[in-house]
Amino acid sequence: MVNQDDSFIREVNDELRSDQMKAVWTRFGGIIIGIAVLIVLGTVGKVGYDYWQEASSSQSGDTFLAALNLARENKSDEALAALTELEKDGYGSYPVLAQLRVATLQAQKGETDAAVAAFSGIGRDTRIPAALRDAARLRAAYLLIDAGTYEQVSSEVEQLAVPQNAMRHSAREALGLSAYKAGDYAKAKSWFQQIVDDAQSPRGIMNRAQMLLDVIASTGKA
Incomplete structure (x- = not known):
């Protein structure tokens, strides 16, 4: 009798659990499926984005190297022409690298005003990493010396x-x-x-710097 009671209780509990699961699924099944789908889509999207990112970066890198070979x-x-196209359609850091290279080619061709304007523009673009902006400013400055x-x-x-800037040495030399x-020998000496x-x-x-200090000292002008 006891065994029959235990068996009956287990069957009732199983039915209750089954009914509870059905109720939960009826109420939340759609949400559970939706969350599962979002997780799958998120995973697929991440894999797809990583592939696109890698492919885009590789393509831009190939274009940049091809342009460098043309320049050589x-x-x-x-x-x-290739670098200008890369400026517009390139991926990652390649548009900025293309801008810098365009300005360099302009300087090599004797188009100093255009090169200075390009380097100076890069130096003012706050979307570009600070180190690249500073390098562009230095390139503009060295062209402007002449x-x-x-x-x-x-x-x-x-x-x-300024003391805390890693490029201060070149900046001081340009100045x-x-x-x-x-x-202005006094300012140069400083x-x-x-x-x-x-x-x-x-x-x-x-x-x-020491050589030029010696030259300035020998002239007695500062």
Whole structure:
């Protein structure tokens, strides 16, 4: 009798659990399926995005390398066309790299004004990583040493000539050279002295700064 009661109770409990599961499924089954579908779609989407990202990056990289090869073969116009297209349609960092390379080719072709404008534009674009912006400002400044004024050079790189900036050494050199070219030997001396006094200045930049300090001292003009 006891065994029959136990069996009956188990059957009742099984039925209750079954009814509860049916009730839960009736109420929440659609939501459960929806969540499962979203998880699957999310996984598929992530895999698809990763594939697209890798393919796009690879394609842009191939285009960039092809443009560099054209430039090395002195096919500047073809290289510029490929790089300009990459600026518009490239993936990841390649549009910025293309912009920098376009400006470099313009400088090599003697199109200094266009190159300065391009480098300066990159330097002001806050969407671009700071290190690339600073490098572009330096490129503009070095071109402006010959093609512009001290004020133009200063507007590009004086903000980089501070102790905490990794590119301060080159920025100070550009400022010193521009001041020297303009005949402002006191200002040139100040910038070159900052280079010499900075223990972290690269040896080449420090040697050039010391040489120009010696030249300025020999003239007695500062």
